[in-house]
Amino acid sequence: MTPNHTAHRSSPATARVAVVTGGSRGIGRAVSGRLARDGLAVVVNYAHDASAAEETVSAITTAGGRAIGVPADVADEDAVAALFDRTEREFGGVDVVVNCAGRLALSPIADLDLEVLDALHRTNIRGAFVTAQQAARRLRAGGSFVGFSTSVVGTRFPAYGAYAASKAAVESLTLILARELRGRDITVNTVAPGPTATDLFFEGKTDQEIDRLAKTPPLERLGTPEDIAQVVAFLAGPAGRWVNGQVLRANGGMV
Template sequence: MTTRVALVTGGSRGIGRAIALRLAAEKYAVVVNYAGNAAAADATVAEITTAGGTAIPVRGDVADEAAMAAVFDTAEARFGGLDVVVNAAGIMTLAPVADLDLSVLDRMYRTNARGTFVVAQQAARRLRGGGALVTLSSSVLGLAMPGYAAYAASKGAVEALTLILARELRGRDVTVNTVAPGPTATELFLDGKDADTVARLASQPPLERLGTPADVAEVVAFLTSPAGHWVNGQTLRANGGII
């Protein structure tokens, strides 16, 4: 059998890390892409290999087309091809529209919108038949909370890409979907929030809790499995019913 291979951007921490671990549990060889935190990427790889899986860390900025081409090249050289690409890399800075520093806007668009496009472009060129591309958006698009305009706009670009690329890949047997988590208990999400704010956000979904990275990883595992291959061009809101 040919080894199934997955590339997870932003795979060193948070939701990306949970996705990398979950796909490794499905016997994928996993390429853990990271932007700068080599120690966290190494820790993710070590957890996978200790459990008997196969993984390598590869550094690269998702918004840099040359760097990401090199990441994909490394994956193909090491494992022979790619079957799954998950773009979990993203950044978030919150501020009202009137107050947002436009350099911050540019940085979010560079990583969240351009970065998704760069990764999707490489995936469209390289994924093997039967493969899947999954991108990450956010349920804040529907929640429309003050302070989130720039971040939500950058994720709206991700969702706009999904169905169009799925249609462009007609005949390739490759699916393209987006997962849009709700409030999820990651280090990034919890940073700077007091206990009352966290409790309020956790109480909003009908399930009355925050999501976990593992919750999101299960959705990605389904979409990238044969069982999920009939789902194509969709945005799935994994948010406990918050919207």
């Protein structure tokens, strides 16, 4: 079975439906699994790694949930529109959109290759905008949009200039979208994780750097993808309906 193949059980038309971009790995995979456990049908979006998407879909369906994998580059407006079209055909509508897709590039500002900057911002800013645009057009009443930023917007660690700049843009986009959707009963928030134990976080870091970052929060550990998925589930679920237009820094107490 390819991840683009339907893999879900029949469900009532009233079931809630989530689209999770970048949903096949890391935090996105944890979010996909958690929302599925909460009873949502989940569309696991991925860019290139079909095998990771298949693993995520299989884990959900084996546990009795409903999921399909759908490829799309989040910065491609036609591909993202097709992603939402497929979601509506398969499950009848869209209630939750979680934009986990993102890139990370670390470099001092003086040394960063501008082609790397363009690629990072294409995914992190344009991709966030395209996904938010489709969410604004498609989400049903009672729905939620959850974007992803980073706590580095506040901590301002060296070498994170390009990444933090892209995520600061996401925060502004999210807060404005929340106000633009006035009257539609749709919440819009952003989660800003601190250091979280994912492949993306570990890439290119020494053991000493990882240990230092793990000790930065007062809780003195790295976050886990499941920690962040819990926050997303709260914002997307009934308990989070009064939280709107906010950036929630899930980082163990970092400033």
